[in-house]
Amino acid sequence: MRIGVLTGGGDCPGLNAVIRAVVRKGVKEYGHEFVGFRDGWKGPLENYTMELNLETTRGILPRGGTILGSSRTNPFKIENGVERIKQNLADQGIDALIAIGGEDTLGVATKLDALGVKVIGGRIHVLGRDQVTRLHDLNGDDEADFYECVTNGYATSQGGHDYVIGLEADAQGRFYTSSGNQGMLRLAGAKGVEVLATGLRNPNGTGFSPDDRFFTSSLQEGNWTPASAIVQVEVGKDQAVHFGYGGPKNGAAPKAPLLYLPRGEDNSSAGQVFLSESAWPALRGAGNLVHLSFGAGSALIVTRQNIAGQWQGAAQRIAADFISGSQQGRFNPKDGHLYVSGIAGWQTYTTDDGCLQRVRHVGGAPVLVGHEVRDNGVLLRFNEKFDASVASQAVGHFAQCWNYRYAAAYGSPEFSVAHPGVVGHDSLAIRSAHVLADGRSLFLEIPQLTIAHQVHLSVRLAAQRSTDVFLSAHALAAPFTDFPGYTAIPKSAHAHAAPVSSGSTQMRPVRWETEVCGTPPQEIILEAATGLQFAQKELRVKAGKGVALTVVNPDSMPHNWVLTKPDALEAVTLLSAKMASEPDAYFRHYVPETTDILCYTRLIDAGKKTTVFFDAPKVPGRYPYLCTFPGHAQIMRGVLIVE
DSSP: OEEEEEEOSSOOTTHHHHHHHHHHHIIIIIOOEEEEESTTTHHHHHTOEEEESTTTTTTOTTOOSOTTOOOOOOGGGSTTHHHHHHHHHHHTTOSEEEEESSHHHHHHHHHHHHTTOOEEOOOEEEEOSSOEEEEEOSSSSSSOOEEEEEEOOSOOOOSSSOOOEEEEEOTTSOEEEEETTTEEEEEOGGGOEEEEEEOOSSOOOEEEOTTSOEEEEEEOSBBTBOSEEEEEEETTTSTTEEOOTTSOBTTBOOOOOSEEEOTTTOSSEEEEEEOOSSSSGGGOTTTOEEEEETTTTEEEEEEEEEETTEEEEEEEEEEOOOSSEEEEEEEOTTTOOEEEEEEOOSSOOOOSSEEEEEEOOOOSSOOEEEEEEETTEEEEEESSOOOHHHHTOGGGOEEEEEBOOOSSSBSOOOBOSSSTTOBSBEEOOOOEEEEOTTSSEEEEEOTTOOOEEEEEEEEEEETTEEEEEEEEESSOBSOOOOSTTOOOOOOOOOOOOBOSSSOOSSOOOOGGGTOOOSSOOEEEEEEEETTTEESOSEEEEOTTOEEEEEEEEOSSSOBOOEEEOTTOHHHHHHHHHHHTTOTTTGGGTTOOOOTTEEEEOOOBOTTEEEEEEEEOOSSOEEEEEEOOSTTTTTTOEEEEEEO
């Protein structure tokens, strides 16, 4: 990009420092070209310029004032002033203009921006469900006095917890966001909304690469979404790609995400933030990013690999101490640390209502900075050296893989790759392990590695420490041969899948659907409500009498109904949270195995209902009921009052 810079208003200390920072950052990291406009708004008005580059800004840091000069010129008070600026900027090939100054300077910038001139002026922008809002501080007291609607041209989402989320911006000042309604969006001002990708279920965070090339968004496990995931579009290339939520479009298979994330690692995905030269540079690698898990309250480093246009990722957990659901992160350009904001809500194991926490990278343990999925194994690169004597022992490592099923059911069990339709994981034999010459890279030779939605590696880098890496193998690169004893080994069938659990792929019968009550039943109707709630928080029955309970689900997601003993609510809630990672939990209606449960319904799909018959407890009291579907148990509750 070719970017103009000006300083306006009264001269003051620090302006040269800002000019220097803009130019050095723009040239070194982004490859931008800069033009300086002399004497504030008089510069673009009169086409009065100077060259701005690394040479011309060298040594200006300690100098007071501004090398560009300043003035209090207001082009709106000059005849044809705006038109002259527009023409001069066009003649200079200026893509964007950085205006540095106070209220008057930025006030002019705001007006010009509204008239089609791209200006970056240090304003705060806020994304809401209804619009993007620019905040203005008119009196300099650091409080917003005026709220300007930048755009409200996008559609709001219909879901109870599915909002338009994750505001990002490129160097040209265009905004990017995601919604389950429209997909991954670029908000182009007067041009309206450009849809970059569709088929996203409950996106809960976004990321945007420093080079304006890649836009990422999270997906949440659910109907037509087999597992939480990170999706990626290459801006300008993957227009309107369908990722699959809502079912197949024109019979087309959904595009693979950058990375699937298993339930035990991330049960509810949030935002991403890309690393740069000033943000954790030791972990930057080739376009690495930090992914936040809202559900687990954790952060993962994600590395990326491109095989003939097919992007795929790998992840390693690096932090798990957030007190609330980690939502969105930003690197502070001054200290280089990651700042994470979080909230409480659905499907999170964290405890507090909110958080703003800082994450510092202090070293001490190897962190993944790159990976390559090869035809004969996986190459892992770390930021620090590790114990080569331990890592070179193949017996110390473990590998397995599995697939998901793209279907209308909520989420997917984890299926064997070698035996489609069989619930289980395939063990992958590690033939050898090789530490490369840099002491930071490890190649695991896995001759029978195959394309799979999920590959789990447990890597031992020290005697007392193992590191878990999860990756998606959508494609395999050429075999890695740079190690002693390499031989080409033909692919063969996997060893028989080792079932993760003894459960079947058939829905478990619910005995209360056909059980006859001891007395004529009292008929009760219970409805699910939006926002993960039961419409009726209390139900009343007579002790020992028959009950015919019909549970109606008009919501957009599945629910069940589970009745517990009086003091067992939290114990059942905890068991349901642990159950979410079990592959056959769906077929067991997400109901835990425990004697604390007195009765339950089947898993009720959206728009469906079911009836169960049972005798009320003989002992009067308050008997809790809840929905044990993943993430619902903590808030979707009520009580059966036995009188």
